[in-house]
Amino acid sequence: MKNPTSAISVLLLFSLSFFSCKKDRNVNPENLIKGNWEEMDLNGLKRSLNFTKDNSFFLNIVLNDGSSSQFIGSYQIQGDRLKITTTEKLEQEQGKPVQRTPTNYTLYENATFSITGDILKLNYTSYPADAPVNTPAKFRRLITIDEGGLTP
Template structure:
């Protein structure tokens, strides 16, 4: 009787160990992606910055600077995003959880969000350059888009 119980327990232990070891592990974040990345301000007055952290969280800041001379806005609009991300191969899956918008020095308006930071994104890090390829939806059709970021503190 003891032998049968011990055999069943051993068999159960083997099944549990196999089950645990066969669980799919989430994508690990490559160290080369971690840190803060900046995109220089365009002549149109728009800049972006994104930070990726080892705990799978990110923070991003997009700023539109005033351009009143060309008939544009005279306000600086800053939109900040926080959320989580995972990496699978060269795919970057980012989910915004909080969004805050601030005009000039006014108090930011914060709201929850469930959008993607970069839709269908892939990435490549080469030295201190991060290339993102993703999809945007500016009007009625998706557009393939690329962004080039530079590491904030180069290696």
């Protein structure tokens, strides 16, 4: 190129187009996990999670006999790590009143998570026979209806 201004213009145009096409890689994991999730591949029970925008957490478990439990608490995210602490457990057997119990323990110990599309994968430590076992769980996002209409 004969004109230095033309060379600078081409370089500037290339730089602007390169940086303007950069994808946003700083997606906040808390924004991805918020909402309702139902565990996949379960037999004999239904388990669902709800992560709210104010960092409240709800775990609902419903057995085939109609009894149910709900754990209420809060969650924190650091990178791909998920910490859930319960503050209350509600239990109800069919035809009986709800029993409330204060709690203070960690659910899904040492949990990490990833989200691909509408699938949440949790990996956590469980103790089925008093020995730690790495345990995976998969949840699918549920669509809910709120004041603004359908939301994932």
